[in-house]
Amino acid sequence: MHVEDRHRHWPGQHYLIRLRAPDDYTAQRSYSVASDDSDPLVEFLVERLPAGEVSEFLADVAEVGDLLEMRGPIGRWFRWDTYTPALCLVGGTGVVPAVAMTRAARHHGRSDLIRVMAVGRSPEALPYAEELAAAGAAIVYTRHPTSARPPGPPTRAEITPLLAGTQLAYVCGSSRFADFAETLLVEAGLSAEAIRVERFGVTG
Structure with a gap:
């Protein structure tokens, strides 16, 4: 996924992905980042859950070129600093x-x-x-x-x-x-x- 104005992320951090309906109803879920920060794209794993508002949309409806609302990277507590064993x-x-x-x-x-x-x-x-x-x-x-x-x-x-x-x-x-x-x-x-x-x- 291409992220505009992307900030550096640390391994262990996540993004919040928000979907917004025409009537302004929103649904959002957090997804951990799988990619290294050196990757030009941000990689997420989306598990398609039955009746999952966000996962079903991302798995079945979203297409290349769609714009999604995102916030991140999030999470200081769980991030790895790349030098601590x-x-x-x-x-x-x-x-x-x-x-x-x-x-x-x-x-x-x-x-x-x-x-x-x-x-x-x-x-x-x-x-x-x-x-x-x-x-x-x-x-x-x-x-x-x-x-x-x-x-x-x-x-x-x-x-x-x-x-x-x-x-x-x-x-x-x-x-x-x-x-x-x-x-x-x-x-x-x-x-x-x-x-x-x-x-x-x-x-x-």
Whole structure:
């Protein structure tokens, strides 16, 4: 997406996309940025949700050349500064900030600073799975076996080695996933103050 008068964004930030009807009714949703700031376009992942006012419009109606109202980039708390060693523990469509962080790390020659564990039900249900795996991410499927592990949620034994040398952890996913991930990180020895959480749920 091309953004007029674009300001620099940091990995982990998001934009607010607002739709406006002829009668001035508005609907808006937040979408995390997947692209690195060096990309000339801003990339978002839109999950088409049944009866989702904004997602259905973006998936089924919007066309190249349409103008959309946007505000951003937003989010200081969840952004990665590109030099602090960090772990991303992300689930489902919550992988998007981790994608932005791995792309930024690669662009800056700092791929060693970002570690990622991405969790999904199956390969089909985990966006960017191939890109994240190619970047060295640990991929965990809760309902799909792989050659590396049986299906199931990540364990403390799996997450503990990824925390070595890191100073922050970023958690993004559904409210249920975020609660699980935050507890897992604390049980693995990370201070709660070092965990930054971005959770999402159904919007009415």
